[in-house]
Amino acid sequence: MEEQQPIPACMEKWDINWLLHRAAQRVGAAFADETAKFGVSPRGQLVLQALANDEGQRTQLKLGAMLGLDKTTLMSELDKLERAGLILRVPDPKDRRVRTPMITDKGRELQKQAGDALAEVERAFRDRFTREEMAVIRRALINLADGEAPVHGSCL
């Protein structure tokens, strides 16, 4: 990877799209550094978090749709998490097609630790702004992020 220019060098053409992607890139990198210490990807942590808060009520497809992950991408992520013993795919007695992902105790443990660490990272970002600014930012991001239509490329 090349050394990136500090941003001020090219201020003329900053459109929302580029800014958003770049910001997501940066924040994502900070998150990735943190989750790497726990041996999971940010996506893995995201999945674990969802499973921890939402007790095995979701099929793999629903889970992927909720998190904005492609089904095959979620598959390989679940494979990794399962191999690491952090989740289990539990057959649904009611519907034999379904193999509900369930977080294990080990997974819950790790998720809690990683989640706390990430909260710290996130707080560092939040502290760059006032409370009022954060409220605006949050509302704006939710506004932009929300929407019914499925999205093409994920990169989550």
Next chain:
Amino acid sequence: MEEQQPIPACMEKWDINWLLHRAAQRVGAAFADETAKFGVSPRGQLVLQALANDEGQRTQLKLGAMLGLDKTTLMSELDKLERAGLILRVPDPKDRRVRTPMITDKGRELQKQAGDALAEVERAFRDRFTREEMAVIRRALINLADGEAPVHGSCL
């Protein structure tokens, strides 16, 4: 691609990282839809825009660093643009290693049209917010996007 859940279904765990990525995803998709009408990717448009505003003063490496693109990714993008006759790689008489990317008249033409169309799309997003909000959002994104350290994965 699966139908995505409307966002409100899972509000508990929205961290900045996820919101940013999702927002970037959505806005990026809107931009991609628009640029597709002109036969280029958003990334292609980004490169053209940079070249149009910055008259062939950058090597490929510098250009990639400025835009946050990996050198190999930029390479293949330049290949496409060159094949489409939108740019040229001009040998630098001063330094035979360098093949400076230059936008062609055709490229400039297309960039202008696509740029106008994208400005329209962007305005639609801006109109969701007040002027004061936009100022906050813009400052916040610049704050987050800025930074010296190179970033791992691009996805731009």
Next chain:
DNA sequence: CGAAGAACGTCCGAGTCAAGATGTTCTGAT
């Protein structure tokens, strides 16, 4: 019942991305 269609998880293949290696050219120090 039985058949048609939908939903689930999985697999496959084309396309994309980026780290590292390579060959050429430039620069700076001896």
Next chain:
DNA sequence: ATCAGAACATCTTGACTCGGACGTTCTTCG
């Protein structure tokens, strides 16, 4: 002048993404 090292563009390689196809299972309707 020459040699070592850096910079540039390119190529190679391995991993990842994602749309689409597949087999199984469920549901609905005749």
